[in-house]
Amino acid sequence: MDMMTLAPYAPWTDRRGNLSGLRLAVFIAVLLPAVQIFYSLAFGPVLPEPFEMELHASGDWTVRFLLVTLAVTPLRRIFSWNRIVGVRRMLGVTVLAYALLHLGLYAAQESWNLGKVVSEIVLRFYLTIGFVALFGLAVLGATSFDSAIRKLGRNWQRLHTLIYPIGGLMLFHFFLQSKSDVTQATLMAGLFVLLMIYRLAVKAGFSLANPLVLAVCALLAAAGTAGIEFAWYALATGIPADRVFQANFALSVAIRPAIWVGIIGLGVGVAAMVQWIGGLLGPKLGLKRA
Structure with a gap:
């Protein structure tokens, strides 16, 4: 194959083989953490x-x-940003790539003793959960090509809805390996809840372009995040869960994950409102959308 034949398959080009600034930016962005990881290992x-x-x-x-x-x-849906769909497959493959890197680093930590790696995965529950999630990601990655989409037809969409339970398993693995400090795991779980609430809102017939809907979603996600954190500390640790829950309302302590989720969700709502106002005032002011 020559370069012109390969061009449409390059991650920084669109389907016509033209350079896409968005795809190039995303491609560079997803590589940077890996570069930092390998640099840290080497130097x-x-x-x-x-x-x-x-x-x-x-x-x-x-x-x-x-x-x-x-x-x-x-x-x-929120910003009518259709071009972003073009990077979804790249991002999905990136998730699989980093999961494989995660497994590879675990094997390296065990001195590439694959027998021990397998036995640890089988015997340690949190590793079993993580491996099941990785296997699910591998299945989705293997069916992410155009040929697989055509072959599976409608079943492709059904298969790829497995990303939601797989995401739940990944977060459960995150909680299990975090032990007593689950701040980061709770934040990630809260953002996952926010995204799932968006999905449920659409299924219920609500428009995500409505800032009020986004605000309600943000508040529900914040409450859900606080509930997840409370449940984890109550069921899985000896730390008083009520004190952790009360910390969500204490301004003198660090901002808790539930508050961050609420801030992020409300921030999305504010951005949507700004875009909506701009859409109303733009024509009157003679402004054109880029």
Whole structure:
């Protein structure tokens, strides 16, 4: 194949083979965490557990990119940003790539003793959960090509709705390996809840272009996040869950995940309102949408 034949398959080009600024920016963005991880492995300080930090970093980025991937459709609906759909497949493959990197770093931490890796995955519940999620991502990744979409037809859409339970398993794995401090896991779970509430709102017939709907979604997600955090501390730790819950209302402590989820959700609503106002005033002021 020559370069012209390969052009449509390059991650930074559209289906016609033309350079896409959005795709190029996303491609660079998804590579940066991996570059940082490998740089840290190659040039970072020598530690007793040389892969520990990078192992956690790769897992964190797997979850983050999952949330970004799931945010594509809501963002398209909220801001009428149809072009963003063009990077959804790249983001989905990125989730799988970082999950595989996460597994690879775990194997490296175990000195590539694959027998031990397998036994640990089988015997340790949180590793079993993580591997099941990885297997699910691999299935979705293997069926993300155009040929698979054509072959599966309507079943492709049904198959890829598995990303939601897979996401739940990934977050459960995150909680289990976080032990007592689940601040980051709770924040990620809260954002996942926000995205699921968006999905339910659409199914119920509400428009995500409505700032009021977005505000209600944000408040529900914040409440759900607080509930998840309370339930985790109450059921899985010896830390008083009521004190953790009360911290959501204490301005003197660090901002809790539930508050961050509410802020992010309301911020999306404010941005949607600004766009809506701009759409009303733009024609009167002689402004054109880019």
